Amino acid sequence: MSLHTIRPAKLSAPDKAAVQQARVHLAAALRLAVLDELEEGIDNHFTMTVPGRSGQYLILPFGRHWSEARASDLMVFDETGVTLEGEGILELSAQCIHAPIHRLTGAKVVLHTHQTWALALNMLRDNRLLPCSQTAAFLVNQIAYDDTYTGLAASLEEGERLAGVMGDKSILFMKNHGVLTIGDTVAQAYRRLYKLERCCRAQLLALSTGQPLNLLQDDVVSLVCAPNPDDRHSRAERERLYFEAMMRVLDRELPGYAD
Numbered sequence: 001m002s003l004h005t006i007r008p009a010k011l012s013a014p015d016k017a018a019v020q021q022a023r024v025h026l027a028a029a030l031r032l033a034v035l036d037e038l039e040e041g042i043d044n045h046f047t048m049t050v051p052g053r054s055g056q057y058l059i060l061p062f063g064r065h066w067s068e069a070r071a072s073d074l075m076v077f078d079e080t081g082v083t084l085e086g087e088g089i090l091e092l093s094a095q096c097i098h099a100p101i102h103r104l105t106g107a108k109v110v111l112h113t114h115q116t117w118a119l120a121l122n123m124l125r126d127n128r129l130l131p132c133s134q135t136a137a138f139l140v141n142q143i144a145y146d147d148t149y150t151g152l153a154a155s156l157e158e159g160e161r162l163a164g165v166m167g168d169k170s171i172l173f174m175k176n177h178g179v180l181t182i183g184d185t186v187a188q189a190y191r192r193l194y195k196l197e198r199c200c201r202a203q204l205l206a207l208s209t210g211q212p213l214n215l216l217q218d219d220v221v222s223l224v225c226a227p228n229p230d231d232r233h234s235r236a237e238r239e240r241l242y243f244e245a246m247m248r249v250l251d252r253e254l255p256g257y258a259d
Helices: 013-035 092-105 116-122 134-142 156-166 186-208 218-225 235-253
Strands: 045-049 057-059 075-077 083-085 109-113 143-146 171-174 178-183
Touching: 013 045, 013 057, 013 109, 013 186, 013 235, 045 092, 057 092, 075 092, 092 109, 092 156, 092 178, 109 186, 116 171, 116 178, 116 186, 134 143, 134 186, 134 218, 143 156, 156 171, 156 178, 178 186, 186 235
Parallel strands: 143 171
Antiparallel strands: 045 057, 045 109, 057 075, 075 083, 109 178, 171 178
């Protein structure tokens, strides 16, 4: 893996502000994953396309615990594994999974974890998330399922395969492995990841009772997901408000991510 560092291009003031916000939000998401028990220490990866730069991605250097992520620590890499900015080591699976998914899906943000409850569901032969709660109803039609675990990701072809499985979905269930969410913003992708974990936990707890689940009918799911003209808050605004609230929690519980 190359650690060659390339001098970054000069940016305009608006571009600098966008890149700095991207850094702060990605570092915040990494720390939030610790508070929300979605992380595995130094493993798994969150990435974001550098605003204004196609094919360049922000990531926490491998070996840093997610609880210590800072905006200034994030490095920039490309699909070939070259480090374009910052210092640190790019972990192989981050290159092989994330870069092709960014490229092929157009996602600005890619979040991949082995979070406990979603992984537990993906360890089952029947790992489908079921529409048995209001929150699950929002997610079930966004999920693609990769039912063939092929081992550790060690080539770009594996990321391309996963992107093909995803298609136009925003969530990927990876059987025997974990989950992955994408989004246009860190707030959008992280909120999906968080809500997914809550739904997986609720479904597995409900299944543990041995009682049959009460599934919502397709027409009800469609009704729940349909835009509501009377809603005072758009989906994008809900995502923004959620993430801003969670950053305030971080400011109290685990400050320093914006440094």
